[in-house]
Amino acid sequence: MTGTPHRRGADRTESIMRTTLExxxxxxxxxxxIEAVAARAGASKQTIxxxxxxxxxxxxxxxxxxxxxxxxxxxxxxxxxxxxTQIHAAxxxxxxxxxxxxxxxxxxxxxxxxxxxxxxNERFITPQADKTVTRLKTARDQGQLSPAFDLDLxxxxxxxxxxxxxLITQEQLTHEYVDRIxxxxxxxxxxxxxxxxxxxxxxxxxxxxx
Amino acid sequence: MTGTPHRRGADRTESIMRTTLExxxxxxxxxxxIEAVAARAGASKQTIxxxxxxxxxxxxxxxxxxxxxxxxxxxxxxxxxxxxTQIHAAxxxxxxxxxxxxxxxxxxxxxxxxxxxxxxNERFITPQADKTVTRLKTARDQGQLSPAFDLDLxxxxxxxxxxxxxLITQEQLTHEYVDRIxxxxxxxxxxxxxxxxxxxxxxxxxxxxx
Amino acid sequence: MTGTPHRRGADRTESIMRTTLExxxxxxxxxxxIEAVAARAGASKQTIxxxxxxxxxxxxxxxxxxxxxxxxxxxxxxxxxxxxTQIHAAxxxxxxxxxxxxxxxxxxxxxxxxxxxxxxNERFITPQADKTVTRLKTARDQGQLSPAFDLDLxxxxxxxxxxxxxLITQEQLTHEYVDRIxxxxxxxxxxxxxxxxxxxxxxxxxxxxx
Amino acid sequence: MTGTPHRRGADRTESIMRTTLExxxxxxxxxxxIEAVAARAGASKQTIxxxxxxxxxxxxxxxxxxxxxxxxxxxxxxxxxxxxTQIHAAxxxxxxxxxxxxxxxxxxxxxxxxxxxxxxNERFITPQADKTVTRLKTARDQGQLSPAFDLDLxxxxxxxxxxxxxLITQEQLTHEYVDRIxxxxxxxxxxxxxxxxxxxxxxxxxxxxx
DNA sequence: ATCTAATCGAGACGGTACGTCCCGTCTTCTT
DNA sequence: AAGAAGACGGGACGTACCGTCTCGATTAGAT
Numbered sequence: 001m002t003g004t005p006h007r008r009g010a011d012r013t014e015s016i017m018r019t020t021l022e023x024x025x026x027x028x029x030x031x032x033x034i035e036a037v038a039a040r041a042g043a044s045k046q047t048i049x050x051x052x053x054x055x056x057x058x059x060x061x062x063x064x065x066x067x068x069x070x071x072x073x074x075x076x077x078x079x080x081x082x083x084x085t086q087i088h089a090a091x092x093x094x095x096x097x098x099x100x101x102x103x104x105x106x107x108x109x110x111x112x113x114x115x116x117x118x119x120x121n122e123r124f125i126t127p128q129a130d131k132t133v134t135r136l137k138t139a140r141d142q143g144q145l146s147p148a149f150d151l152d153l154x155x156x157x158x159x160x161x162x163x164x165x166x167l168i169t170q171e172q173l174t175h176e177y178v179d180r181i182x183x184x185x186x187x188x189x190x191x192x193x194x195x196x197x198x199x200x201x202x203x204x205x206x207x208x209x210x
Numbered sequence: 211m212t213g214t215p216h217r218r219g220a221d222r223t224e225s226i227m228r229t230t231l232e233x234x235x236x237x238x239x240x241x242x243x244i245e246a247v248a249a250r251a252g253a254s255k256q257t258i259x260x261x262x263x264x265x266x267x268x269x270x271x272x273x274x275x276x277x278x279x280x281x282x283x284x285x286x287x288x289x290x291x292x293x294x295t296q297i298h299a300a301x302x303x304x305x306x307x308x309x310x311x312x313x314x315x316x317x318x319x320x321x322x323x324x325x326x327x328x329x330x331n332e333r334f335i336t337p338q339a340d341k342t343v344t345r346l347k348t349a350r351d352q353g354q355l356s357p358a359f360d361l362d363l364x365x366x367x368x369x370x371x372x373x374x375x376x377l378i379t380q381e382q383l384t385h386e387y388v389d390r391i392x393x394x395x396x397x398x399x400x401x402x403x404x405x406x407x408x409x410x411x412x413x414x415x416x417x418x419x420x
Numbered sequence: 421m422t423g424t425p426h427r428r429g430a431d432r433t434e435s436i437m438r439t440t441l442e443x444x445x446x447x448x449x450x451x452x453x454i455e456a457v458a459a460r461a462g463a464s465k466q467t468i469x470x471x472x473x474x475x476x477x478x479x480x481x482x483x484x485x486x487x488x489x490x491x492x493x494x495x496x497x498x499x500x501x502x503x504x505t506q507i508h509a510a511x512x513x514x515x516x517x518x519x520x521x522x523x524x525x526x527x528x529x530x531x532x533x534x535x536x537x538x539x540x541n542e543r544f545i546t547p548q549a550d551k552t553v554t555r556l557k558t559a560r561d562q563g564q565l566s567p568a569f570d571l572d573l574x575x576x577x578x579x580x581x582x583x584x585x586x587l588i589t590q591e592q593l594t595h596e597y598v599d600r601i602x603x604x605x606x607x608x609x610x611x612x613x614x615x616x617x618x619x620x621x622x623x624x625x626x627x628x629x630x
Numbered sequence: 631m632t633g634t635p636h637r638r639g640a641d642r643t644e645s646i647m648r649t650t651l652e653x654x655x656x657x658x659x660x661x662x663x664i665e666a667v668a669a670r671a672g673a674s675k676q677t678i679x680x681x682x683x684x685x686x687x688x689x690x691x692x693x694x695x696x697x698x699x700x701x702x703x704x705x706x707x708x709x710x711x712x713x714x715t716q717i718h719a720a721x722x723x724x725x726x727x728x729x730x731x732x733x734x735x736x737x738x739x740x741x742x743x744x745x746x747x748x749x750x751n752e753r754f755i756t757p758q759a760d761k762t763v764t765r766l767k768t769a770r771d772q773g774q775l776s777p778a779f780d781l782d783l784x785x786x787x788x789x790x791x792x793x794x795x796x797l798i799t800q801e802q803l804t805h806e807y808v809d810r811i812x813x814x815x816x817x818x819x820x821x822x823x824x825x826x827x828x829x830x831x832x833x834x835x836x837x838x839x840x
Numbered sequence: 841a842t843c844t845a846a847t848c849g850a851g852a853c854g855g856t857a858c859g860t861c862c863c864g865t866c867t868t869c870t871t
Numbered sequence: 872a873a874g875a876a877g878a879c880g881g882g883a884c885g886t887a888c889c890g891t892c893t894c895g896a897t898t899a900g901a902t
Contacts, residue, residue: 029322030323033889034888036888043848047847108317143401145401146401149397156375157370157394160369162366168317170327181363184359184363186398188356188396188398189367190355190397219878222879244857253880254879260878455882455884456883463854465885466853466886524742525741527741531738532659532731532735566820573791577791577815579794580794583790583793583794584793584794585790588740589751590740590744600783604780607818610817642874666862675876
């Protein structure tokens, strides 16, 4: 007689994902084994393999199941402030413990598992990109964005520097760093009469080109 | 005294690294085993473990040993053109077969192996960043760069979008895409009288030195 | 419920033991590796380690599983003849090819593996000793044995010389040699009027059954 | 610079053998490696391999080099007493710590290494047997031994039971046990008017009862 | 309410690779 | 010339997990 009777379906799915996150946080993704998840979750390996085709797939689902603070854009009318708000939230969730190591590991996994890469894009990156582009479109219509700015590049330009910090240099990703990146991006690298962007401050009456 | 551990030592080292790249290209990093490298290189596992503490460390060394086309900056006087040249070269080497999969896998490995992450930064990323910053400093002194631009962010802003494309969306990284990113970055996202940047065209005599 | 762990369990066990004996005979115990047994038996190493904790334990089980000619004592009424019969059978089985080398190796293993030593005694030596003592008791009651003879020493005195020949001098252990030893033991080393023991000949009507 | 300069020849030989015994006593023969002996003795592996062809050969030499209390027979005129004295000495040396485990291991090694078996016989067993037979011959001439006793069997019959106790049952080998064996052997197993053997007492005038 | 089919926990199984130990040979440098 | 040091190819160790596979016990829905 086992302690708990066999529970089925969604029940099992959910408890396996919860265990995956727990165990992943404790020992790290690299040392996480399906065997160990099964043991800790009181599930059989079959039950896991029935649902997920790989460790990466399991982790992806587990992370997405967190249903953490929804990463949705506010619209206060100030695009830079809104980006800042949203990116701060994303950074808080994904670039800090306890989930940063797992999120990073997931991206690591995507480097040699095309299925994980595809699923990650489909279920997380693209939706996030869509929201960003939508919000930026509104801003462009309001004149807060250079009309020449190529929105297709938005995600790469906005997120790229942050992923770089997260994945490559692996230095701490602070709010202050996010702000500096945003300021630099809005100002541009090119030479011009230095019109100090006001974006680092609370929403000022936007759109005042002379 | 030669400085090298022994002739046969260096010999073995080199042949093991060559085999690692070969085999890694054939079967992919994930399925690459130290056992298999040893077998193909005609070396014993100990000989490999004597030199490298992990598969990641071995791959890092192997990739760096390629001594491929040196990724050094030209200085034609036009910063955008020079960045373009240099980044095109980097993309050709690292974001295309045969090395892209291994380079991606290496970064993947860095996500759960701090030693690999540290070595990657120390031996590849930081030197590359230093060269970039040096070249940008020259450009700033020549007025080709916004004096307000924070050079500490340069690598993140310039490389981030490319790594994003390489690691996250995993879409093809073309020269054309690089150019678009560069243009967008120099123009900036912020609204302003659209002074078309000249960077896509041959170096214009921008701000002569006094 | 069958009592056996599963049909396939017993199957595997049996085929591994058979392979052990085969391979052991071919290449000798010293060069016998669990790795090789696994490979030849088409089993995984884990399957072997699940059942046996060491090479010695595996060999012991394999040898005992032979269920060769049962080494049981006859009782013809003539103790010396019966000992001779039984010891001849034991010698034929354990002191000659194909099993002698493995049996010797097993005893060799017992010299540095207490578990093997204990198991060897418990499962082979002691049972054999018990049978011997039982048969000797009957003989003593019939006056065929010196009443002063210490039965606790029986195994050591009867088997010792044979193990000495087998393990130490490593000369051939012939039936003739066994007979000479038996004669000498029954006669004793001490001086006395040489009453020729009849034991070297067919059972003479010594002490008729009542 | 090493602490001690390279010493040569016999010096090295002797220190390696000493280390072998030391280390063998500490960790047991099974876990004793030539690598470890070399390290502890401050010798190179070559130096060991130059002198000994196997671990067994090294151990044999090391044990024989002890030059312990010479196992030579006294001749007090009482054969049983002399055997007792000599065997007690042998047991004290070889069947007790610290050398028993190594001696047993050596015999174990002889079971799968014919070279060790041959050397063990040639250099230890046979010489010992010769001494025994010589002493027994004297005793026979003095009428202390059955004239029918086959001296070729002497070693097997006298030593066999002790080796049995040492190698097979692996129970403690006490002086008392030795005495009981001697008594039983001299008395013989066969039935006869129970003439209590006097062997446990000082040499009584042997020679048969009329 | 019973039966049947799906699902589960448990864990054996063949397999691959791990990282380690030690083998016996070899090369190099030291004394 | 002899030795210390230790690199080297090789073989095996015992372990960890992989993904697949029985095997009964449990459970839910169809009868």
